[in-house]
Amino acid sequence: xxxxxxxxxxxxxxxxxxxxxxxxxxxxxxxxxxxxxxxxxxxxxxxxxxxxxxxxxxxxxxxxxxxxxxxxxxxxxxxxxxxxxxxxxxxxxxxxxxxxxxxxxxxxxxxxxxxxxxxxxxxxxxxxxxxxxxxxxxxxxxxxxxxx
Numbered sequence: 302x303x304x305x306x307x308x309x310x311x312x313x314x315x316x317x318x319x320x321x322x323x324x325x326x327x328x329x330x331x332x333x334x335x336x337x338x339x340x341x342x343x344x345x346x347x348x349x350x351x352x353x354x355x356x357x358x359x360x361x362x363x364x365x366x367x368x369x370x371x372x373x374x375x376x377x378x379x380x381x382x383x384x385x386x387x388x389x390x391x392x393x394x395x396x397x398x399x400x401x402x403x404x405x406x407x408x409x410x411x412x413x414x415x416x417x418x419x420x421x422x423x424x425x426x427x428x429x430x431x432x433x434x435x436x437x438x439x440x441x442x443x444x445x446x447x448x449x
Contacts, residue, residue: 309335310440311448313363315347315380316340316398317372321421325367325398328432334440339363344375348383351390362448363393365439368415370399370406378409385414392446396435 312329316322322340329338339360341347347368350357366384370377377397384390394416399406402420410418419435422428439445 308448309337310365310445311337311339311361311363312436312439313347313350313366314338314340315342315344315366315372315377316369317342318369321369324425324428325432328429329436331429332433332436332440334436336436336440337361343372344377344380346374347380348375351384351387351393364445364448366393366395367398367435368395370397370401370410378406378413381410381413381415394439394443394445396439398431398435 314322314325316325326338326340329336339350341350346357347366349355350360351362353360368377368380377399381395381397384393384395391414395414396417396419397410397415398419398421400421407418417435419431422431
């Protein structure tokens, strides 16, 4: 656990694929980094969660967001843009975790100020390894901004 971190790392997973969500949750659970995982299924729900509106009025601010790009109602690009333009949310690190390896998605995500872009591996062991590395980095290495 991070030195001086009395609270668990709060991770918001934004992904509409139940299989990917399950694999992410299982990989995150398979580490000793103290964390709380919240899951929303599309970008519109992500913004409700982050702005603590509607059914997410009691939501806790995440320390990091794992964001898929391709989702219904509001895609990850739109979420990324809204979060990074919002003065209250823009300091939350966002890791784009998606199946796309298209240059336009990579450049577009960084242009919208993504903190990292990771392509979801197809192989289960590689997928777990990638999620463990993200978890370890944000759970042990980086200093995250204090929650508002």
